Amino acid sequence: MVGYDVVVIGAGFAGLTAARELVKRGHEVLVLEGRDRVGGRSSTTSLAGVPVDLGGTFVGPTQDAVIALAEELGCPTSPTYHEGANLIRWRGKVRSYRGTIPKLSLLGLLDIGRIQWQVARLSKGVDVAQPWTSAKAKQLDGTSLGGWLRSVGASASSRDLMAIMSRVTWGAEPDEVSMLHAVRYVKAAGGLDRMLDVVGGAQQDHFPGGTQQIAQAMAAELGDRVRLNAVVSRIEWSDDAVAVTSSGGVVEARRVILAIPPAHRLNIDVAPPPPIGYQQLAQRWPQGALSKAYAAYSRPFWRDKGLSGQALSDQGPVFITFDVSPGAGGPGILLGFVDSRGFDALSAEERRRQALAGFAALYGPDAESPVEYLDYCWGAETFAPGGPTAAVPPGVWTEFGHLLREPVGPLHWAGTETADEWTGFLDGAVRSGLRAATEVAAAL
Amino acid sequence: MVGYDVVVIGAGFAGLTAARELVKRGHEVLVLEGRDRVGGRSSTTSLAGVPVDLGGTFVGPTQDAVIALAEELGCPTSPTYHEGANLIRWRGKVRSYRGTIPKLSLLGLLDIGRIQWQVARLSKGVDVAQPWTSAKAKQLDGTSLGGWLRSVGASASSRDLMAIMSRVTWGAEPDEVSMLHAVRYVKAAGGLDRMLDVVGGAQQDHFPGGTQQIAQAMAAELGDRVRLNAVVSRIEWSDDAVAVTSSGGVVEARRVILAIPPAHRLNIDVAPPPPIGYQQLAQRWPQGALSKAYAAYSRPFWRDKGLSGQALSDQGPVFITFDVSPGAGGPGILLGFVDSRGFDALSAEERRRQALAGFAALYGPDAESPVEYLDYCWGAETFAPGGPTAAVPPGVWTEFGHLLREPVGPLHWAGTETADEWTGFLDGAVRSGLRAATEVAAAL
Numbered sequence: 001m002v003g004y005d006v007v008v009i010g011a012g013f014a015g016l017t018a019a020r021e022l023v024k025r026g027h028e029v030l031v032l033e034g035r036d037r038v039g040g041r042s043s044t045t046s047l048a049g050v051p052v053d054l055g056g057t058f059v060g061p062t063q064d065a066v067i068a069l070a071e072e073l074g075c076p077t078s079p080t081y082h083e084g085a086n087l088i089r090w091r092g093k094v095r096s097y098r099g100t101i102p103k104l105s106l107l108g109l110l111d112i113g114r115i116q117w118q119v120a121r122l123s124k125g126v127d128v129a130q131p132w133t134s135a136k137a138k139q140l141d142g143t144s145l146g147g148w149l150r151s152v153g154a155s156a157s158s159r160d161l162m163a164i165m166s167r168v169t170w171g172a173e174p175d176e177v178s179m180l181h182a183v184r185y186v187k188a189a190g191g192l193d194r195m196l197d198v199v200g201g202a203q204q205d206h207f208p209g210g211t212q213q214i215a216q217a218m219a220a221e222l223g224d225r226v227r228l229n230a231v232v233s234r235i236e237w238s239d240d241a242v243a244v245t246s247s248g249g250v251v252e253a254r255r256v257i258l259a260i261p262p263a264h265r266l267n268i269d270v271a272p273p274p275p276i277g278y279q280q281l282a283q284r285w286p287q288g289a290l291s292k293a294y295a296a297y298s299r300p301f302w303r304d305k306g307l308s309g310q311a312l313s314d315q316g317p318v319f320i321t322f323d324v325s326p327g328a329g330g331p332g333i334l335l336g337f338v339d340s341r342g343f344d345a346l347s348a349e350e351r352r353r354q355a356l357a358g359f360a361a362l363y364g365p366d367a368e369s370p371v372e373y374l375d376y377c378w379g380a381e382t383f384a385p386g387g388p389t390a391a392v393p394p395g396v397w398t399e400f401g402h403l404l405r406e407p408v409g410p411l412h413w414a415g416t417e418t419a420d421e422w423t424g425f426l427d428g429a430v431r432s433g434l435r436a437a438t439e440v441a442a443a444l
Numbered sequence: 445m446v447g448y449d450v451v452v453i454g455a456g457f458a459g460l461t462a463a464r465e466l467v468k469r470g471h472e473v474l475v476l477e478g479r480d481r482v483g484g485r486s487s488t489t490s491l492a493g494v495p496v497d498l499g500g501t502f503v504g505p506t507q508d509a510v511i512a513l514a515e516e517l518g519c520p521t522s523p524t525y526h527e528g529a530n531l532i533r534w535r536g537k538v539r540s541y542r543g544t545i546p547k548l549s550l551l552g553l554l555d556i557g558r559i560q561w562q563v564a565r566l567s568k569g570v571d572v573a574q575p576w577t578s579a580k581a582k583q584l585d586g587t588s589l590g591g592w593l594r595s596v597g598a599s600a601s602s603r604d605l606m607a608i609m610s611r612v613t614w615g616a617e618p619d620e621v622s623m624l625h626a627v628r629y630v631k632a633a634g635g636l637d638r639m640l641d642v643v644g645g646a647q648q649d650h651f652p653g654g655t656q657q658i659a660q661a662m663a664a665e666l667g668d669r670v671r672l673n674a675v676v677s678r679i680e681w682s683d684d685a686v687a688v689t690s691s692g693g694v695v696e697a698r699r700v701i702l703a704i705p706p707a708h709r710l711n712i713d714v715a716p717p718p719p720i721g722y723q724q725l726a727q728r729w730p731q732g733a734l735s736k737a738y739a740a741y742s743r744p745f746w747r748d749k750g751l752s753g754q755a756l757s758d759q760g761p762v763f764i765t766f767d768v769s770p771g772a773g774g775p776g777i778l779l780g781f782v783d784s785r786g787f788d789a790l791s792a793e794e795r796r797r798q799a800l801a802g803f804a805a806l807y808g809p810d811a812e813s814p815v816e817y818l819d820y821c822w823g824a825e826t827f828a829p830g831g832p833t834a835a836v837p838p839g840v841w842t843e844f845g846h847l848l849r850e851p852v853g854p855l856h857w858a859g860t861e862t863a864d865e866w867t868g869f870l871d872g873a874v875r876s877g878l879r880a881a882t883e884v885a886a887a888l
Binding site for chain 2 (some may be wrong): 144146174177276286287289340379386394
């Protein structure tokens with residue numbers, strides 16, 4: 001038995017941030033990570049010699065916590081390419097547009113402006129920190145985003161566009177996501193435009209070296225305080241002591257921070273068990289599903305045609321693309337978000353074929369012949385499978401939301417799902433780690 | 445390594461039925477059960493010398509599978525007491541009524557008749573076996589039962605009454621349950637009246653010896669084919685062989701039946717992992733939460749006042765009661781269904797106090813002094829915590845429902861959640877076991 005002040009479970013952005021903050025304050029900390037790497041839902045690999053992010057990729061204005069952290073650790077950002085026209089593949093045709101959301105005048109079908117306005121108006125009444133206390137909480141939580149869209153008579157085009165937003169944001173269909181969760185989530189990101197935009201929004205910048213380097217730099221600072229391949233199976237706690245059993249043995253601490261997605265909390269046997277609501281919450285805070293496909297070309301050829309590399313498509317599997325090329329001189333890299341539900345079950349060859357066909361439908365036949373191709377299915381992960389974040393169904397926030405980050409004795413909760421600002425993003429993860437560290441430091 | 449034809453995981457009604465059926469057909473079968481008992485969500489203890497059921501209790505007409513099984517195993521039923529008037533505690537007053545659902549004329553406020561009619565009409569269009577194919581599937585699955593009730597302008601009283609139905613049926617609030625799931629579930633039980641009634645309905649009879657004896661009789665037949673305390677942690681499979689790792693070691697089989705609730709599927713590491721939809725489904729098919737309180741009195745004193753022992757209350761924690769006394773001559777036993785969400789977190793003493801106060805509000809001060817008292821919190825179980833059955837949120841049936849019982853290679857799925865008739869009940873569990881056994885026998 002070795003005694004620590006704090007054991008942190010999970011070496012994602014939340015857990016590492018919490019550990020680092022507590023070490024700064026002079027506490028003895030150990031981080032246990034089940035995977036053989038740090039970073040959690042941030043994982044960087046390389047394609048055609050260029051670092052590419054399999055998970056969290058972008059940052060943007062007001063994501064101050066993660067930006068400050070990256071700066072401190074010497075990880076520079078680079079603007080996401082956005083010159084030229086965006087494309088939309090819609091109802092069988094490809095057209096170009098400017099800005100984030102195709103405007104009414106373009107398709108003549110969308111009433112998306114009204115929907116955006118209604119979401120913004122609803123969001124005014126929702127308390128991000130305690131959404132269950134909002135006046136319309138029960139009403140909004142009683143239906144899904146999809147149900148709400150139908151109830152306000154959204155057009156088929158608006159619904160399809162919001163479905164794309166839902167897929168890329170939560171990895172889930174609109175009918176699966178509570179309207180209260182949707183409104184709260186969008187508000188926590190500063191509104192729909194802020195959340196979806198490139199310039200001035202959450203996709204404004206990315207890291208040429210990838211996002212995982214930020215986690216790696218934190219882990220390097222923490223040194224042997226981080227143990228990989230340590231799968232936590234059991235926590236036994238009393239008011240002032242916790243024994244954490246992992247595949248690496250048993251360690252003791254005064255406090256524990258569980259920096260893992262809510263759904264993953266179920267995989268750890270806690271004794272004595274927390275009140276039933278905690279387990280009910282964990283059963284009802286599921287991860288979404290989203291995959292990514294990358295293609296590398298000798299150069300970003302779409303730029304020659306005046307295209308930004310940004311596109312939306314109502315036809316899968318690729319439904320959103322970005323240009324994440326390292327620079328004008330290097331190779332061209334297209335990133336496509338892919339609806340994982342059909343895609344992940346396909347053979348590797350068929351996934352490649354379908355993803356490249358999706359790129360080609362937007363950017364022409366040149367897109368079918370990349371120098372390298374890569375895709376990644378987060379659903380196949382052992383830890384916190386799915387992603388990018390939770391898709392909370394109706395009825396859950398109002399019943400169980402108050403327990404989301406409410407400590408149980410010496411057990412504290414972190415992870416991007418527990419954040420109030422930029423929940424679901426890397427920034428929310430960092431903020432949740434800082435909040436949990438403050439909470440624990442006050443209790444030690 | 446020992447080779448079996450089939451390994452069944454879970455010794456509840458589904459697993460034991462499947463095992464028994466396969467043994468009858470001449471196959472080598474092993475049942476692995478994580479608990480130290482058989483029965484799953486059926487568990488019988490005793491109170492004042494009378495067997496009482498902590499879990500599944502009642503049976504009724506058209507529950508032919510479980511009734512035939514009980515008869516075959518020599519477990520007799522007895523009618524649930526229903527002479528006299530039922531009580532309803534509503535808006536601060538206690539009144540008596542006849543029948544299952546208090547009628548409009550009684551309270552002058554309820555439009556429950558209209559709601560029942562609308563649910564019945566919707567259910568005609570829902571295919572129980574493949575609800576995702578129904579014409580209105582997307583629409584019904586896009587909202588919750590609570591959202592639907594608001595959308596059709598149900599009165600506050602109707603909504604409160606349906607909330608009681610939701611709590612006792614799924615252990616969940618109406619806002620948490622998909623309207624498609626609700627309609628399908630009610631249809632699978634033969635309609636709202638059939639599901640909620642005593643006479644002619646699902647509460648018509650109970651087993652004087654409890655329901656667990658049925659599981660015990662099946663287990664006795666199976667003999668050393670049932671292993672208790674065998675917690676399954678891992679399944680490795682190929683097309684024609686499966687290795688199942690439990691706390692008792694590794695066994696090999698040609699096929700495996702997982703007779704466990706969908707949410708519990710997440711606790712077993714499956715390699716290679718099934719397609720992502722299976723894991724997404726398991727994250728989205730949560731168990732409800734429902735507790736039970738029993739009080740035993742020297743005699744069923746409420747019968748003297750012409751009361752049936754059946755009651756509804758809009759005030760918790762006891763919200764439905766039944767008389768499950770063994771007979772006119774013996775002690776009187778009141779069963780109360782209790783909303784576990786506040787209740788389970790209370791101290792044992794406070795739970796007793798609140799439950800007895802609930803009984804007394806209905807049946808008078810005599811109810812405060814039982815000879816024995818007992819309650820049970822299913823949320824504290826290690827295996828499949830929660831119960832009585834799954835509370836499926838919006839959007840899940842239409843996205844993932846087609847995978848609910850679709851085999852993955854040699855892995856088959858059973859459990860009451862996978863049944864088309866009386867899903868959620870003991871009868872559905874038995875039917876699912878028979879179906880899975882037939883499926884596996886055809887594949888062997």
